[in-house]
Amino acid sequence: SLLDVVVNNELNIKGFGACEGTVTCSTCHVILKPEDFKKLPEEASDEERDMLDLAFGLSETSRLGCQII
Numbered sequence: 001s002l003l004d005v006v007v008n009n010e011l012n013i014k015g016f017g018a019c020e021g022t023v024t025c026s027t028c029h030v031i032l033k034p035e036d037f038k039k040l041p042e043e044a045s046d047e048e049r050d051m052l053d054l055a056f057g058l059s060e061t062s063r064l065g066c067q068i069i
């Protein structure tokens, strides 16, 4: 997942991935370019959508980074 990329590369993004991918936070919220959003193989699950609703600055192309594979 995108969260794995951040962790494995020791990218220091403050607070990113606080729940470690258990879909209980929205700190991994990312806004994708529309062309990239369209390329994702799967749509957001109901669980992801529920958590996205709590994300700051939600947009049409928002996803949780820990759910992007």
Ligand code: FES
Binding pocket: 003, 016, 017, 018, 019, 020, 021, 022, 023, 024, 025, 026, 027, 028, 051, 064, 065, 066, 067
């Ligand atoms: Fe918490 Fe993605 S890391 S929802």
